[in-house]
Amino acid sequence: MDFKSSETITGPRAEDHLPHTAQAAVKIVIVGGFGVGKTTMVGAVSEIKPLTTEETMTQAGIGIDDNYGSETKTATTVAMDFGRISITERLVLYLFGTPGQERFWFLWNGLFEGALGAVVLIDTRRLEVSFDVIGRLEERGVPFVVAMNTFPDAPSYPIEDLRAALDLSEDIPIVQCDARRRASSRDVLMTLMHFLYSLTMSQAHT
Incomplete structure (x- = not known):
C-alpha cells in the first residue's frame, strides 16, 4: 500500500506556496512499522506534491525486514516522507513520515525534534511491530493517536481489545482509517489536533 510517483520535482509550483492566510505551522510525524501505509497516507492527504525517499527493495533486506502482509511491496522509505496540509485557513500541518524498518530508526530522533x-x-495483522514505535513516542513524551489502517485481509478487533493489546491508556484516541483516501487520512489528523487541543486545555486548568 504505497503512494507511488515517478515525476521529477523541478521547482515549486504555485499551489506549493503557503496560503497567505496561514498564521501557524505545526510539525506532525506519522510513524509505524514497515509497510503499514505511512507513505500512502502522506501522499493521499498532502496538498502539495509529496517528497518521498523511497528506494527499491533489494536482497539486503531479506531476513532483516519483516514484510509480512507487504510481500508485493517493491520500494521502501529510507529517510522520510514529507507533505503539507492546511487544516484551516490559518493552520498548516507539515507531515513527516518515518521509515518503518528498525535498521533506519536512528533517523527518528531528528524527525521527532x-x-x-x-x-x-x-496493521492489525502485525500489532507487534507497533510496540517499540509506541514505546519510543512515550519515552520522548510525544502525544499521539493510533489509526488502524484497513487492509482487505486484516482482522477487525474491538477498540478496547486493541487498547489492551497495545497497553494504551483510556485517553489516547484509536480510530479506523483508509490511508489511501484523503478524507479518511484528514479525519485522522483532525482527531490528533482535537486530542492535542484537549491536552492543552487540561494542562491550562491544572
Whole structure:
C-alpha cells in the first residue's frame, strides 16, 4: 500500500506556496512499522506534491525486514516522507513520515525534534511491530493517536481489545482509517489536533 510517483520535482509550483492566510505551522510525524501505509497516507492527504525517499527493495533486506502482509511491496522509505496540509485557513500541518524498518530508526530522533504530535499507523495483522514505535513516542513524551489502517485481509478487533493489546491508556484516541483516501487520512489528523487541543486545555486548568 504505497503512494507511488515517478515525476521529477523541478521547482515549486504555485499551489506549493503557503496560503497567505496561514498564521501557524505545526510539525506532525506519522510513524509505524514497515509497510503499514505511512507513505500512502502522506501522499493521499498532502496538498502539495509529496517528497518521498523511497528506494527499491533489494536482497539486503531479506531476513532483516519483516514484510509480512507487504510481500508485493517493491520500494521502501529510507529517510522520510514529507507533505503539507492546511487544516484551516490559518493552520498548516507539515507531515513527516518515518521509515518503518528498525535498521533506519536512528533517523527518528531528528524527525521527532519539534514535533507537536504523532499518528501511529497500525496493521492489525502485525500489532507487534507497533510496540517499540509506541514505546519510543512515550519515552520522548510525544502525544499521539493510533489509526488502524484497513487492509482487505486484516482482522477487525474491538477498540478496547486493541487498547489492551497495545497497553494504551483510556485517553489516547484509536480510530479506523483508509490511508489511501484523503478524507479518511484528514479525519485522522483532525482527531490528533482535537486530542492535542484537549491536552492543552487540561494542562491550562491544572
